[in-house]
Structures are given as C-alpha cells and as structure tokens.
Amino acid sequence: MNDFKCLPVKFDEESTHPHFLYIKKHQLRQNEANVPAERTLFVVGVPPYCTDESLKNIFKVNGDVAAVCTRRKPGSLRPASPDESKSEFFATQSPIRGYKVAYVVFREESSVERALRMNPTLERYFSTVECPIVMGIRKWKRQYENRWIDPEAVRTEIEDYMARFDEETAKTRSELESLRGQADDEGWVTVTSLRSNHTERNRGALKREKKKKKEKELMNFYQFQQRETKREQIAQLRKKFEEDKQKIAAMKEARKFRPY
Template identity: 45%
Template sequence: MKKTNASDTSEGPDSFVQLCQEFSVSGFTAVPVKFSSGCQSCQLLYLKPHQVRGTDDIRPAGRTLFVLNVPPYCTKDCLHRLFSRCGKVEAVNFCKRPGGQIYTDDPSTFFPTSQEIRTFKVAYVVFEKPSGMKKAAGLKLSEPFVLSTREQPVVTGMKKWCQKYTQDRPDVGQLQSELDSYMVDYDKRKQEELEREKSRGEEPDEEGWITVTRHGRTPGAPRTEAMEKKALKREKKKRSRRELMNFYTFQIRESKREHIAQLRKKFEEDKDKIATMKANRRFRPY
C-alpha cells in the first residue's frame, strides 16, 4: 500500500481526496490549497464551525468558520475568494493563536502600530448568513485551491521585501499630509473633551484646579488665604520628607545628641509630674 504525503500531488483529483482523508483531524474538514498553479506541493487548511459560550460581536456564533493551519502567505483576499463560493463573506480576521487578539490592518502608512503575522495563523471567516457557514464547513475540493493567480497575485519573497523597503522610505508630501490629518483629529478630540467638561460643570479655575467631591466634580471655587496657607504647609511638609537627612557624620552625631537631650528633658518632666501627683494625694497611710 502506497503512503500519501502532503507534497504528493501527481496522481490527479482522486489523490487530493485521498490526501484530505488521510491527514484529516477529528471534527475538522481538510481543504487543500497551494500557493500557485506551478507548485508541486499543497497545504491543508482545517476548518469547522466556530463555537463560543458567550456573545462575541467580532466572531458571532452560527456564522463564523474557524480555520487552522493558515500559511503566512495566505491573505484575507485569498480566503475571501475561497469561501465566497459557499456564501457571501462578511469579514475575515486573523489571530496568532485560537481565541487570541484579532489582528487589525493599521490605517497608518508610515507609522504602523501593529505588526504583520509572519507565522502560521488562525482565521475566523464570518459569513452573512448561517447557511454559508454550514456549506463551508463541509467544503470538498477535487483539486487544491490556488491562492496566487495572475489576476490577483500574492506578493512574497524578494518582491515583498522590496515593496516594504519602498514603503519604509515615505514621500515627504504624503508624510506631511498624514501628520496634518493626525493633528487635526487630535485637536478635534481635545476640543470635544473640553466641551464635555464644560457641559458637566468641570471647567477648571484660573489656576487649573477642579474640585472633586463624593458625588463627582464640582466647579472650582476661588482659593482663600487660609486654603493657600494650608497648601503651602502641606507642600513644605512633603519637601521636608524628601530631603536627605543624616547624610554626613556630624549630622548623625548631632541628631543623636538632640535625641538624648529630649529623652533627659522628658525624664525630668515625668519626675516632676510624679512628685506633684504624690503631693496631691489625699490618702496617706504613712
């Protein structure tokens, strides 16, 4: 009996069916894919309906297909083309591991905050209707699905790195345009925040103070002279705590002398108190 492996694709359509059956995993459907039409080897995607206990808006139950063993060169467009034959695809999301954080495409061209997943990954394919997900969960292909075609090529290898090198050297005009749009959005957010604070009566006073009470913030009241003295006293106390005490040898010696003098003074005061208490005692047995 001949043993079939994932790189043996020379026996025609029947060999792919046998390949999927041999390398199938319990509960999953194996779908063969290959990078291009000229590739002699293929990769198996394992998929099944996604099941969750709670509610998830990004991966809704009943409409989400869980896909494992997705190769690094497989893009969202590739999976969209693959599963569109089963029904209308609403979204395709990638994760590094099952149940992990969803990878989001960074809108920034020159300052990306998220890194591309460069290893084998997990995909969640969300269909518009549950019927599309059910049909995709039992998908059977007679031959591997080609990911990179002439009409929709997938950029890899040296071309991909050259493209990334070019993107990392931005045009000055485009860079300035993106910076300007970011600053406009930032100023808009700050203005909206100030307007919300004014509407709630949280506008700071002349010195920038906002009074906070048990029930929330209240409009800042003018600071009186007594309040100013208390604030200065607290600040002085904090400053004295931060100061480095007893750093030099003579400071340590003087602090010890002062401590001994205070103890002697307290001892004499206690002796006087005891003598006074004895003198005022009414009951004198002797």
C-alpha cells in the same frame, strides 16, 4: 481535531503538493460583535505567505465575505478603532511571522455551512491571477521600496489625526462643561474635572519616582552613616554566630551517653 474539516490548498497552479487548512464553525464563550459565532468560520494552520485577500478569494464561493481577521493564536478579537485601520505609516500591531489562525466572517449564516461542506478533492490555490501572492526577489524588492515613504503624505496623515484629536477633545470638554453643576432627577450633582486623567496619572507616577530617588540618595549619604551601617551588619553577624555556636553545643550535649 475531531471538530475540524481538512481542506487542501495549493500555493499556485504549478505546485504539486497542497497545504492543509483546518476549518470549523467558530465557537465563543462570550459574544463579540465583530466576529459573530453564527457567521464566522475558524481557520487553523494558515501559512505565513497567505494574505487576508487570499483567504477571502478561497471562501468567497460559499457567499459574500464581510471580513477576514488573522491572529497569531486564538483569542479575543478587539475591534480596531478608525485611527488604527486608516493609518498607512504607523502600524499599531507588528506583522505576524509564522503560522497563524484566521476568522472568516460571512454576511449570511448559511455560508458557514456551505464552507464546511467544501469538496476537498477540488483544486484550490492561495495565489491566483485575480489575487497573486508576491514571493522571492519581487517580494523583497517591494519591501525595500516601501521603506522609503513620502514625507508630505506622512505630514498630511499626522495633521489629519491631530485635527480629529483636537475635535474629539473639544467635544469631550464641552460635554463636561455642560454637566458641571447640574443636578439629576434625584438631586445628585455630577462632579466633573476638565483635567486629563492621563496627565494626572503621569504626574502622580513622577512624584512617586522622585520620592523614591530622593530616599535612595539620602540613604548612607555621609561617611559616618556608611561606617555605622557596616558596624551594625558586623554586630548582627557576630550575634548570629554566637547563637549558632550555642545551638550546636546544646545539640552535642544532648547526644552524649551517660550510663550513670
């Protein structure tokens, strides 16, 4: 914890005891485009009730905040696809429960240095008038109301997604068609397939599963096969028993005392 700076933050103006955030400049083994190390502040100990907007509201005094990403634990941040970020009804990630870590990405490198020099004696709040955090009964009421979704809005989102999917599929298909049979500068011809790789993988897995199931069904299917299997098992046990008896007898014979 030597590299971290301690930053006390209260829940709101009525709170008497602060919660402590631990911040430092983000360090990466491999560069990531969505969290550049020179513009990212790494925050540890983020409480469960804290939202991305609350963190943005706390650190915006140091400069313009481009993005705030929260995770259960430190690790690689995969950039979300447009479909994942736009979906209102189909979440691709389960909500984070408990304490978490955050990556605050600024637009300028100097903002990170200013954030590390923030005065810990100043009063800061997670929940403010501009960025309130709903808690208690009001939070439960909102969660209950959000359970009831508009069927028309869901249908519209699904249709939009399928339209984009069909458009991307048609574009990929046309690109493969244009590459079919064409040779490059060195005379190599690119072999393309219009079938879906995902579909082919599913078919192969289904065939293997059917083969395993068939072999399992045919094994010991008839009564005489079952009897033969039991006889073989009993014969192997008897053979092993006789071998063990011979080993024990040989060990006893070797331990006998013969003075003459």
